[in-house]
Amino acid sequence: MRGHFSFKLFLAAIVVSCGTYTLHAGKAIVGLAVSVDGDGFFLNPVVTRVLVTKVEKVSLAEQAGIVAGDEITQVGDQLLKGRRARELEPLMKFDAGETRVLHLKRANGEPYTATLTKPKE
Numbered sequence: 001m002r003g004h005f006s007f008k009l010f011l012a013a014i015v016v017s018c019g020t021y022t023l024h025a026g027k028a029i030v031g032l033a034v035s036v037d038g039d040g041f042f043l044n045p046v047v048t049r050v051l052v053t054k055v056e057k058v059s060l061a062e063q064a065g066i067v068a069g070d071e072i073t074q075v076g077d078q079l080l081k082g083r084r085a086r087e088l089e090p091l092m093k094f095d096a097g098e099t100r101v102l103h104l105k106r107a108n109g110e111p112y113t114a115t116l117t118k119p120k121e
Contacts, residue, residue: 030116031059032066036085044086052104064114066104073111074103096120 033054038045050072055061073080075091094100099117106112 030061030118031056032061034072038085044084047080047083047085047088050080060116060118061114064102064116065112066102066114067106069107070104072102072104076101094118 035051035053037049052070097120102114
């Protein structure tokens, strides 16, 4: 069974993938929304692609050079493709002061790395 689904999730709530943050009281935002393609049962599919669909202005994602249309291929040393969606949750949860290194691919296929550090509150 092959399916496509899109969703936005919040990083602060332990997410499957990067989600959209909103600006609260001047705090830095991650500001990254994605579409996750997967095969299999929709509640825990096998990930085939994680595509950035939106980058918020004045966000950590924008500062790191991430743009809509980029594909996230890896978080740290963990490949995303082929993993169950729920296995990605711990990869995307990070506390103030922690850093995540995202490996991405531009729409033209060019690979690059973006480092996101959640500011200490």
